[in-house]
Amino acid sequence: MGLVNLSRMLLFSAIIRLFLLIYGEWQDAHMEVRYTDVDYLVFSDAAAMVAAGRSPFERSTYRYSPLLAFFLLPNCFLHRSWGKILFSASDLLVGLFVYSILKQRGVPEKVSLWCVATWLFNPFTFTIGTRGNCEPIVCAVVLWIILCLMNGKVCQAAFWYGLIVHFRIYPIIYCLPFVLVISNKSVGPSEKPILSQWVPTHKILPESSGSKVATSSSIWHHIYNSWFSVRAIFTKDAVLFGLLSGSVFLTCTAIFFHLYGWKFLNEALLYHLTRTDPRHNFSIYFYYIYLHHQHGFSALEKLVSFLPQLIVQFTIVLQFYGDLPFCLFLQTVAFVSFNKVITAQYFVWFFCLLPLILPWSKMRLKWKGFLCISLWIGSQVHWLMWAYLLEFKGRNVFLQLWLASILFLAANTSVLLILTQHHVYAPLFQPLVHSRYENSGKLE
Amino acid sequence: MLLKFLFGGLRPSFMDIPHSHHCGFRLLLLLSILCIVPFPSKGDSDPLVSSVKKKCSYPNIIGCNACSQDNLMGSFFNSHGQLSEPDFSKFLDKEIRSGDSCEEMLVNADIFGLSSLLRELMGEGSHRQLVTTMVFCHHPKFTHFVNEHFCEAIVIEYLPTGVFSDPFELQHLVSRGVFLSASVFGDTNLELPSALSNISVVEIHINVNTDAKQIVFQLPLHSRYPPLDSSGYINITISKPHLFMRCRPKISQTAACSWTLIDLGVLSGNTVTWRIPCGNAVHTRAVTIITFLSAIFCSFFIVLSTIYHSKKGKSKME
Numbered sequence: 163m164g165l166v167n168l169s170r171m172l173l174f175s176a177i178i179r180l181f182l183l184i185y186g187e188w189q190d191a192h193m194e195v196r197y198t199d200v201d202y203l204v205f206s207d208a209a210a211m212v213a214a215g216r217s218p219f220e221r222s223t224y225r226y227s228p229l230l231a232f233f234l235l236p237n238c239f240l241h242r243s244w245g246k247i248l249f250s251a252s253d254l255l256v257g258l259f260v261y262s263i264l265k266q267r268g269v270p271e272k273v274s275l276w277c278v279a280t281w282l283f284n285p286f287t288f289t290i291g292t293r294g295n296c297e298p299i300v301c302a303v304v305l306w307i308i309l310c311l312m313n314g315k316v317c318q319a320a321f322w323y324g325l326i327v328h329f330r331i332y333p334i335i336y337c338l339p340f341v342l343v344i345s346n347k348s349v350g351p352s353e354k355p356i357l358s359q360w361v362p363t364h365k366i367l368p369e370s371s372g373s374k375v376a377t378s379s380s381i382w383h384h385i386y387n388s389w390f391s392v393r394a395i396f397t398k399d400a401v402l403f404g405l406l407s408g409s410v411f412l413t414c415t416a417i418f419f420h421l422y423g424w425k426f427l428n429e430a431l432l433y434h435l436t437r438t439d440p441r442h443n444f445s446i447y448f449y450y451i452y453l454h455h456q457h458g459f460s461a462l463e464k465l466v467s468f469l470p471q472l473i474v475q476f477t478i479v480l481q482f483y484g485d486l487p488f489c490l491f492l493q494t495v496a497f498v499s500f501n502k503v504i505t506a507q508y509f510v511w512f513f514c515l516l517p518l519i520l521p522w523s524k525m526r527l528k529w530k531g532f533l534c535i536s537l538w539i540g541s542q543v544h545w546l547m548w549a550y551l552l553e554f555k556g557r558n559v560f561l562q563l564w565l566a567s568i569l570f571l572a573a574n575t576s577v578l579l580i581l582t583q584h585h586v587y588a589p590l591f592q593p594l595v596h597s598r599y600e601n602s603g604k605l606e
Numbered sequence: 607m608l609l610k611f612l613f614g615g616l617r618p619s620f621m622d623i624p625h626s627h628h629c630g631f632r633l634l635l636l637l638s639i640l641c642i643v644p645f646p647s648k649g650d651s652d653p654l655v656s657s658v659k660k661k662c663s664y665p666n667i668i669g670c671n672a673c674s675q676d677n678l679m680g681s682f683f684n685s686h687g688q689l690s691e692p693d694f695s696k697f698l699d700k701e702i703r704s705g706d707s708c709e710e711m712l713v714n715a716d717i718f719g720l721s722s723l724l725r726e727l728m729g730e731g732s733h734r735q736l737v738t739t740m741v742f743c744h745h746p747k748f749t750h751f752v753n754e755h756f757c758e759a760i761v762i763e764y765l766p767t768g769v770f771s772d773p774f775e776l777q778h779l780v781s782r783g784v785f786l787s788a789s790v791f792g793d794t795n796l797e798l799p800s801a802l803s804n805i806s807v808v809e810i811h812i813n814v815n816t817d818a819k820q821i822v823f824q825l826p827l828h829s830r831y832p833p834l835d836s837s838g839y840i841n842i843t844i845s846k847p848h849l850f851m852r853c854r855p856k857i858s859q860t861a862a863c864s865w866t867l868i869d870l871g872v873l874s875g876n877t878v879t880w881r882i883p884c885g886n887a888v889h890t891r892a893v894t895i896i897t898f899l900s901a902i903f904c905s906f907f908i909v910l911s912t913i914y915h916s917k918k919g920k921s922k923m924e
Contacts, residue, residue: 203774223796440799440831450897452831453890456801466898470905477909481916496908500901554731558838558883564893568900575904579911587916 167275168261172254175282179250182292183243198246202294205245209234219425225433227329228418228426230296246294253291253298257282259305260517263487266312267590268359269521277517287513295507300330301514307340308486308518312590314354316344320403324410331434332511335475335497336490337407339483345400346484347591356592360521437503442549442563444504444542446571449564451502471500484589487518492578499574525584534577541566541573662719662743666869673854673863679762679809683791698867717745718851718866723873725846727880732829736763736878740849740870741820749817754857757814758786759821760850764807767793767800768842768882769827771808776826785823786811799831814851832884844878846870 186197208218208231218224218231236244257278264274281287291298303326310319319340327334347355418426438459439445440452447467454463474496482489494512498504525531545566551557682697724739738761742748751757765771776788788811793804812823832840851866 207774222794439797441797446897446900449885449889449893452799452885453834453887453893455799455831456833467901470901474905474908477912481912492912500905552731552883554733556731556881556883560883560885561889561893564897568896571900571904575907578908582911582915585915 167271168258168278171275171278171282172257175254175257175288176250178283179253179288179292182288183246183250186246186292187243197293199293199295201296202245205230205234205294205296206237206242209237209245213238217422217425219422219429225429226296227414227430228422229329229414233299245296246292249294249296249298250288250291252302253287254282255302256287256298256305256514259302259309260514263305263309263312263518264360264521266309267357267521267588270360273521277520280520281514281517284513287510290507290510295510296330297507297510298514300326300333301510303329304333304336304490305514305518308490311340311343311486312355312357314347316399316403317406320406321410323403324407325414327407328411328414331431332497335493337404338476338479339486339489339493341400341404342479342483343486343590344403345397347399358589358592360588439503442552442560444506444545444567444570445502446564446567447502448567449560452560467502471497474500482587484591485522485585485587486590487515488522488585488588491515491519492582495574495578499571499578519581519585522586522588523581523584524586525580530580530584534580537573538577541570545570662721663869663871663873664716664719665866668864668866670862671865673852677787677789677809677811678760678850679791679807680789683807717748717751718868719743719745720849720868720870720873723846723870725844725876725878727844727878728824732882734827734829734880735824736827736844737822737824738847739820739822742818744819751853752814752818755853755855757851757853759812759814760809760852761812761823762807762809762848762850763825764845764847765805765827766842766844767803767805767830768832768840769829769844769880770794770796770803770806771825771827772796776808776810779826786813796828799833801833803830827880829880829882832882834885834887836886836888838883838886839881840884842880842882844880846877 189195189197204221204224205226207221208224208226211218211220212228212231213235218228224231233248234245260281261274261278264277269277287298303322307319307322307326310316310322323333323336323340327337415427415431418430438451439448440455442448475493478489478492478496482492491512494515498508498511501508525534545563548559548563548566551559552563682694685697719742720740721743722739722741724737724741726737726739728735728737740759763771770793771790773788773790773794776785776790779785780788788808790806790808792806794806795803808825810823810825812821814821829842832842847870849868849870851868852863853866854863
């Protein structure tokens with residue numbers, strides 16, 4: 163019965179996406195403003211280059227792995243919408259993976275379906291695939307890696323991880339939590355780790371009435387403990403994961419370097435690592451970069467702008483790696499928020515992880531959830547208003563736009579803090595020390 | 607500068623004014639011409655000028671060349687690498703004046719005189735349309751000639767560092783049949799700010815219809831981020847384009863094409879100015895401090911709450 167519901171949901175989502183695909187074709191042909199994303203035209207042109215036996219990097223602004231151009235080869239000889247179908251299919255696959263992850267973690271059917279719906283029926287996600295954005299592929303692979311890890315398939319996880327880091331570099335931020343969770347998992351009799359099971363959040367004991375502010379000594383004690391667990395990183399599985407994913411990444415990079423030379427390394431890899439954009443984007447750094455672009459940046463400036471990003475990433479990983487999906491979600495939100503360049507497509511990176519943490523949140527939609535959504539959307543709309551005045555009305559509102567980016571960072575931070583505050587810490591795997599929920603969570 | 611160089615050898619338009627024996631009238635004419643030459647923007651609206659019989663712009667360079675040459679600037683950039691005024695002028699002389707296999711067409715080159723040039727920048731903000739209207743003089747042989755020839759107008763626009771034309775967007779317009787062909791040369795990087803970019807040249811080919819009294823086209827342009835300036839805005843001026851008419855007889859497939867460079871220099875044409883907002887260097891200090899403080903402040907909050915809540919969560923699980 164449950165499966166029928168999921169299939170119906172997927173079928174309905176597929177119909178929505180198919181409709182949008184056809185509508186997009188119509189709009190492209192008949193209207194001045196295209197439905198299709200500009201990047202999709204770049205991918206398609208690059209695929210056409212590959213089909214003609216040339217380098218995809220001959221298409222300027224193609225800054226992706228050549229794999230993407232290979233995937234889109236049927237665009238040239240089958241249909242130009244092939245890529246969009248591929249991306250939308252991955253988008254549906256994300257829905258399926260969300261469902262299986264939640265099922266395996268013991269979340270009841272109804273809750274799981276609601277969570278799947280937050281991905282499948284999120285207007286942001288279904289337009290991004292049908293407009294021809296490749297992010298759904300990355301999302302699907304990231305979720306698949308989580309599934310592999312949950313089922314103890316370390317080698318497979320490593321293969322996909324190496325591949326996806328080559329494909330789109332940002333998942334590199336997940337390497338530490340992956341390795342930590344592999345080395346700390348308890349392995350069951352069948353080499354399959356034991357997953358801890360979901361417990362309704364209202365059954366969790368109310369917060370202790372003790373001191374709410376952690377004293378500095380306990381924080382240091384905690385950091386010391388976390389560091390201790392990092393030292394235990396070199397288990398057989400963790401080393402295997404590191405070596406295997408590293409070699410897949412290096413092999414892919416070496417093959418394409420051999421085929422396309424420095425152009426590939428510069429455009430697909432180094433560009434993303436050193437990217438700074440003086441043009442307006444959601445990042446707080448854009449105006450700073452614009453004001454300094456004529457002089458370049460000193461090593462100290464680069465370091466100072468990198469530091470908040472680095473500290474936040476490390477803290478989140480050390481504190482939450484056990485609750486892997488939540489850790490990845492926080493990491494991604496923080497990574498995007500503190501990045502030097504932020505575009506709207508990056509939001510999909512954490513949208514795909516959001517359904518994985520919702521069942522463990524004590525937050526109700528009425529009214530805290532609603533507050534979070536309006537805070538996030540509101541600050542974005544506010545930013546977009548100034549950006550519209552600058553870009554489409556030619557008004558000098560650089561200062562206002564930059565302040566709006568700071569407000570957006572503040573909104574991101576607040577939402578992150580509220581989510582953390584309402585999240586019930588739930589390790590992915592059963593801790594080696596027996597938990598008191600060991601037997602109570604079997605809901606299936 | 608390029609225009610000046612090219613049109614240096616131009617026959618002055620007052621040479622064509624019919625001689626009048628009335629001294630006062632001649633003086634008046636001379637005075638009015640003296641006024642027009644330094645300030646061409648006064649232009650057509652001046653009743654004295656419109657009373658002058660010859661108000662058409664005339665071809666400056668005419669010659670023959672192979673029709674197979676798809677784009678003029680392409681072959682120029684292939685051989686020279688970058689745009690330089692003397693080189694381009696020599697190139698035109700060599701490429702266009704050299705041929706002589708289409709003399710009968712060259713006789714008719716005068717029919718492409720233009721009476722006016724109107725340039726307008728449509729829209730606001732960073733993405734605009736440069737609308738150019740070129741009106742032909744009503745030469746009696748015009749319709750007959752265009753009926754018997756395939757004619758296309760080749761427009762070459764010189765874009766300063768502050769603006770650019772997206773070659774891929776132009777290709778989209780070509781595929782929709784707006785232009786016969788379009789290409790961009792020089793700095794085609796679409797992402798760099800003005801301070802780090804170079805000028806570019808756009809060449810577009812437009813079909814000239816039999817019933818065409820004028821050529822109207824829209825060129826989509828985008829502004830780059832300009833260098834910093836304390837006034838808050840920077841003005842970018844786009845100079846007049848070059849216009850060539852290229853024709854080939856409809857009856858013959860192999861004949862050479864006649865090339866005519868229409869002189870737009872004498873036409874009054876409003877220079878196009880684009881006002882682009884720019885960053886103010888005065889903000890640098892405040893923006894730097896507040897940007898980094900807010901990043902540090904937000905990261906501090908995240909770190910604190912992360913440590914506090916995970917500790918609570920974990921201790922509850924144990």
